[in-house]
Amino acid sequence: MTTTAARHVGVIGLAVMGENLALNIERNGFPIAVYNRTWERTEEFINGRASGLNVAAGKTLPEFVALLERPRRIIIMVKAGAPVDAVIAELIPLLQEGDMIIDGGNSLFIDSERRSKEVEAANLHFVGMGISGGEEGALWGPSLMPGGPKQAYILLEPMLQAIAAKAEDGEPCVTHIGPGGSGHYVKMIHNGIEYGDMQLIAESYDVMRHALGMTAPQIAAVFAEWNKGPLASYLIEITAEVLAYTDPETGAPLVDLILDTAEQKGTGRWTSQNALELGSPIPTIDAAVFARTMSSMKERRVAASQALKGPNPEDIAAMTSRIDPPRLLGYLERGLLFAKISSYAQGMALLRAASDSYNWGLDLAEIARIWRAGCIIRAELLEPIRAAFGAQPDLENLLLSIGFLDIVNEGAGACRSVVTLARSIGVPVPAHSASLDYFDSYRTAALPANLTQGQRDYFGAHTYRRIDKPGIFHTEWNAEPAS
């Protein structure tokens, strides 16, 4: 440990994400200072993982702040919510004009909007920075989504570019997202998309085991194969590894021993809540959020499984005996790709809606670019998505991009086959269904909302418009017809 030269950047909070980010920064040649609420934790870090490295530590917050060069760059890596406010409140009186507070947690973007106003009012800068890639990403190269004043971003850029993941073309996975809470907003959408991807993958797995009776290692081999094609992505790669893992205690596939209740910390739910608020449909992500909720009702599901009936077992057996496995696996692969593209189209459309609503000027091509590596949703698919928005910055919906038209028009058929089969054998595929319904609704020129309008006008005189003449109309629906 050395404490001589002024430190380029400081990290507050030495839980695993904070520690790993600090080590990443140090490895990339930026002198760093760290601070943790408890000195024991700090000591453990500097005498342990940071021993021999160029890391200085402050015992108190004023001591830590004094270690930093001006303008100060301070990254907060504490639990989202009240702890972030507490640290900011303690920091403000210790800082000077132009210093920067960067929140690297999974904060709700509305909190970041508020904090940016509070911090800017003290003549300091606030940057709400989404960080994706988990522990490994923080250490070796995350995808970074910083939002806040451009002048603060410029001062942070060399360090952020150095520590960020690099895509295949060598581009660092960081960009200035926009003002205020936009960085955390984009991270929230990333997580919503992550929920959608994970649920879609889980459904493919479920269809394979129920329709084809495949074992976990057999399914692992299918995902490993898919990872060589257009579905290639981090999540498909780890899915193959999770499915192939043998429990050392029992010799059984570990996945078969894991309780089927998925937890959630809230970012997926926030995405759905915001989509409802902005009126921008994201049914695949909604389905994924509720699938987790449904999974958590384990006891109720076990009880209901005794009372509620699925399709007749003989019918299921007859149906599954007629399946040609390679054919179904082909449908599943192309259906998953289609469902994923539909989900990304929803997520990108929500980003556009938020950008318009909050006046953020988001660059969707740039956002797709920085998701190509480092983050949890990194995937081959993100390069064509980047290219689509790069070529057509005002592209209204990804489904309509020239580069995607053939893939989605063909893939919809595969997804339809998967959903139809799953329904017939009683396997729930809510995210696949939602992706397909989004596509079918979006491509339908005349939806049945004419009837909905008729009903609204009937019971509430809410009026309606007609297709054959302009104007607003109301009808006395239950009046005696004139004779």
Ligand code: 6PG
């Ligand atoms: C990431 C992850 C990360 C975290 C999620 C998990 O981008 O690195 O998204 O942020 O793993 O918060 O969220 P849930 O606990 O809600 O699944």
